[in-house]
Amino acid sequence: MAKSNDSLEHRGRFQAQGRGVEESESWAQEKPLSVSKGLGLLGKLIGKLKPKDYERRKKPFKKAQAFVVEAGENGGVFAHLGRSFRVKGSKDERVDIEVLGGKAFVKENNDE
């Protein structure tokens, strides 16, 4: 019998990448990551960046935050998920969301 996605380890990461920036915040846990914890990790990632690097990625971060919230409204999202929000006009400056195992961005009442 196939394992359900909920029985897998739930893991993933947020990344700010490109033009010399390489920062990330990851998670790996028994239960799906909640929306609020996802937004918290994105906030921590923003805190790791130099102000100018955050300024350039302000729109991508807003899109990443909006996606986490929208996912919460739609039951979360299963792995493998890869979404990248690029700074327009750049080669590779971006914010990434990756769900590498299990499920993420569930509403609080579904969380631990």
Add this chain to the structure above:
Amino acid sequence: MNKIKDKHINQPKFLFKNFLKDRRVYALNQRYWEKELAKHLSEKQILKKNWVNQQFADGTLFYDGNPIFSLLLKKNKAVRIIQEEPESEQPEVGAWVQTTEDLQSNPINELVIALELSDLTKDLVVQLIHDWVKEEVDQTIMEGLITERLERI
């Protein structure tokens, strides 16, 4: 006068311009990528089409082009195409290689291309993917090829 003419000539002509507004166009756009890449890749090279999730857990599709198409390839490689809202007067395309993981935690080297699809950018995607599937092209070589090819746009 010439400047105006040149500017007009160099402006991108968008393909599937309404893909974010019309779901029929979106589906045609996805099919376009599938057919376009099938011309340049053999079935033997492809492990899975659309291996990157495009829907929420309740089944609602993203419908935002992020990603619009993806491939899991042999040799621990993958491709992800992000099609962005067509809005720029200049050709818009970015690309990079990163390491991700499959569901069994195997490392996967992934070529990601983010673009506004136009007559000026469509061929570049095919060129980059053509480069990436070559066995001898690793992450370092590919980064060089990306820089070289983007400079020509």
